[in-house]
Amino acid sequence: MHMTGHSSFAIDVPDALLARARAGDRAAFEQLYRWFERPVFTLALRIAGNREEAQDVLQETMLKVLGRIGEFRGDGSPFWGWLRQIAVNEALMRLRRDKRLAQEIGVDxxxxxxxxxxxxxxxxxxxxxxxxxxxxxxxxxxxxxxxxxxxxxxxxxxxxxxxxxxxxxxxxxxxxxxxxxxxxxxxxxxxx
Missing domain, CATH: 1.10.10 (Arc Repressor Mutant, subunit A)
Incomplete structure (x- = not known):
């Protein structure tokens, strides 16, 4: 993994596949899951620090994506960016819930x-x-x-x-x- 700022999430998702997923096509959603499983897991692992929690973040993220895919409008921003935002929020939310962020944040x-x-x-x-x-x-x-x-x-x-x-x-x-x-x-x- 070269840390160049190029996101592993940067996968071009065909509009036709998104349309099928939005329409509730299970096979289309499974395809999205397969494409994004590794990037979401890796991101969650880097933030959460352990595999068990990363797995939880992956599941929660994908459930949210499934539940909210109808809200994704595109508007010039890529689907992968929208999905990544959900993953990051999920990972950070868990840290906040565990109070782990608050304990460590000292004075700048x-x-x-x-x-x-x-x-x-x-x-x-x-x-x-x-x-x-x-x-x-x-x-x-x-x-x-x-x-x-x-x-x-x-x-x-x-x-x-x-x-x-x-x-x-x-x-x-x-x-x-x-x-x-x-x-x-x-x-x-x-x-x-």
Whole structure:
């Protein structure tokens, strides 16, 4: 998984398939489920941090999509963006419900994010390694990091999703990127 900001959700869904799903065609919805199962699960895993919860987020997201697909109008925005928004909201809602976000959110220190936005180390491309590294971060930090690097959300968008300020998003990103780099520093000697 290369964290380039290109979303794994970016799947072009044919209008005909959407129309069938909206009309209640089960086979069409199953097709959508198969296409989006992995991106939703991965997103949920990166935010929630464990597979069981990620599975719950996947199920809840898909149930919501099924129940609300009639509301999707397009209006120039892609279906995958609409579905991803539901997945992100679901994952973050669970964290809020568990009070995990509230406990960790401290006071913003603007000095922390002096444009410390260097790319993640190459080791981040290894999904398993990345998941272990992300698991070492606080929930809020991990969520911001993944939404920014993995999904390409802007700080303004992340702030709206997490009900915080853009400066909160920037400070969490700087903190998380720094920690992740430290965790992912694979010493050269290790390969010898």
């Amino acid at each position: 220190d603007p000095s922390e994010y002096a444009e410390d936005l260097a790319p993640l180390p190459p080791a981040a491309a290894d999904a398993a390694l990345l998941q272990r590294a992300l698991a070492t971060l606080p929930t809020a930090t991990r969520s911001v990091l993944w939404l920014y690097h993995g999904e390409g959300y802007t700080h303004d968008e992340i702030a709206a999703l997490m009900q915080r300020t853009p400066s909160f998003s920037k400070s969490q990103l700087a903190r998380g990127t720094k920690k992740l780099r430290a965790v992912l520093q694979v010493p050269e000697a290790a390969h010898a």
